[in-house]
Amino acid sequence: MPEMKIKYTKTERARQKKILKVSQRMLPLFEAMEKSLMVTINSIAEQIEKIQEAIERNNEKAKPWISVLNDEWVDVKDLISVNEIITHPVDIAGVRVHQFEKVDFNVELIGDELPLWVDDAIELMQEQLKLKAEIKCLEDQIALLEEELLEVRARVKLFENRRIPNAKIAIRKISQKLQDDERLTIATAKVVKNKTE
Amino acid sequence: MSQLVYLISSLPSLTFGEAPPLTIDEFLQEAKNQLSNKRFQKLEQFSLQHFKNGDGKGKLKKFTTLIDELQADMIEMRAARKQKRSPHPINLSKSIIEMNPLERELAIIQWQWDELSSMEVGATFTMTELIVYKLKLELVHRIYSFNEEQGAKVLESVVNPSQKLED
Numbered sequence: 001m002p003e004m005k006i007k008y009t010k011t012e013r014a015r016q017k018k019i020l021k022v023s024q025r026m027l028p029l030f031e032a033m034e035k036s037l038m039v040t041i042n043s044i045a046e047q048i049e050k051i052q053e054a055i056e057r058n059n060e061k062a063k064p065w066i067s068v069l070n071d072e073w074v075d076v077k078d079l080i081s082v083n084e085i086i087t088h089p090v091d092i093a094g095v096r097v098h099q100f101e102k103v104d105f106n107v108e109l110i111g112d113e114l115p116l117w118v119d120d121a122i123e124l125m126q127e128q129l130k131l132k133a134e135i136k137c138l139e140d141q142i143a144l145l146e147e148e149l150l151e152v153r154a155r156v157k158l159f160e161n162r163r164i165p166n167a168k169i170a171i172r173k174i175s176q177k178l179q180d181d182e183r184l185t186i187a188t189a190k191v192v193k194n195k196t197e
Numbered sequence: 198m199s200q201l202v203y204l205i206s207s208l209p210s211l212t213f214g215e216a217p218p219l220t221i222d223e224f225l226q227e228a229k230n231q232l233s234n235k236r237f238q239k240l241e242q243f244s245l246q247h248f249k250n251g252d253g254k255g256k257l258k259k260f261t262t263l264i265d266e267l268q269a270d271m272i273e274m275r276a277a278r279k280q281k282r283s284p285h286p287i288n289l290s291k292s293i294i295e296m297n298p299l300e301r302e303l304a305i306i307q308w309q310w311d312e313l314s315s316m317e318v319g320a321t322f323t324m325t326e327l328i329v330y331k332l333k334l335e336l337v338h339r340i341y342s343f344n345e346e347q348g349a350k351v352l353e354s355v356v357n358p359s360q361k362l363e364d
Contacts, residue, residue: 062352065299069351072342073246077355112272115305117298119275121352128356 006170013174020167027159037149040093048138055131062124068117076121079108085133095148100137103130202322204231213310217337243328245335
């Protein structure tokens with residue numbers, strides 16, 4: 001780290017004291033923000049896990065009849081697709097993210113001639129697509145929160161490792177120099193006084 | 198007539214739920230080679246997969262009526278499901294509703310199979326028997342296409358569209 005240049009004045013000491021005071025007040029705020037972001041990210045990760053479990057449960061539930069989806073008379077793949085994932089903006093831990101609302105599906109009209117299982121398959125696919133869309137939104141939220149967390153961590157480090165120690169060193173050095181100067185002035189004054197007497 | 202007897206005699210037997218012994222194309226090619234144009238066209242027009250209302254005469258007419266009723270049952274079951282009420286089907290048993298989609302489909306196919314089998318009675322070496330064979334062959338092929346691994350891939354291809362379906 002390069003040697004910092006210090007102005008040995010009372011004004012500079014006052015400025016460094018102000019920096020120290022502000023930094024000591026800001027550090028706990030950033031630490032709290034860091035903690036809050038970490039808690040939020042963990043909670044979103046837990047939500048994702050729960051949704052994954054729900055997807056697995058649906059797959060397990062459909063397992064006994066999943067073979068019918070390969071019915072050579074019906075191409076169910078063309079009957080459903082996602083048109084749009086609808087979200088709304090919210091602030092989570094001070095970060096603007098998109099909250100999942102619903103999925104707008106393109107569902108083809110199920111003709112009367114199509115077998116009954118098609119209805120069940122469409123229902124299952126809608127549910128799984130909705131859950132996957134929810135996961136996608138939550139993953140995007142985590143990405144944004146992690147970005148913010150990196151910035152906050154950088155600030156915490158800046159205050160902990162640079163601003164506060166530097167201000168403390170500067171105050172100590174300035175005080176020492178000012179004290180030395182004061183002593184020197186007093187001693188000089190005494191010598192001058194003795195000589196004149 | 199002798200051609201019809203020869204063709205029917207040469208066809209492998211079909212069993213519900215077992216692997217199809219020949220493809221629909223192989224069957225049609227064989228029929229085309231053996232039958233007159235008129236008979237072949239009649240055979241070609243019958244299909245459960247591409248069913249049209251009002252096809253057939255006599256026993257086949259009865260069958261097309263049953264298929265019409267089956268479609269009406271399906272409409273009724275769909276409507277009941279939407280309206281959250283118990284359905285009132287004509288031919289299908291109410292217990293079908295409780296089944297899972299695969300069991301339900303198999304039960305419907307079994308019902309179609311049984312109806313086709315009853316049409317065969319007393320129709321040995323006739324066009325009716327040949328048409329019934331074709332329709333049963335379609336059913337056997339359909340049941341055979343129900344495959345757990347492939348079905349899961351179909352679901353995956355819709356739920357994760359980036360994942361391509363392997364044919």
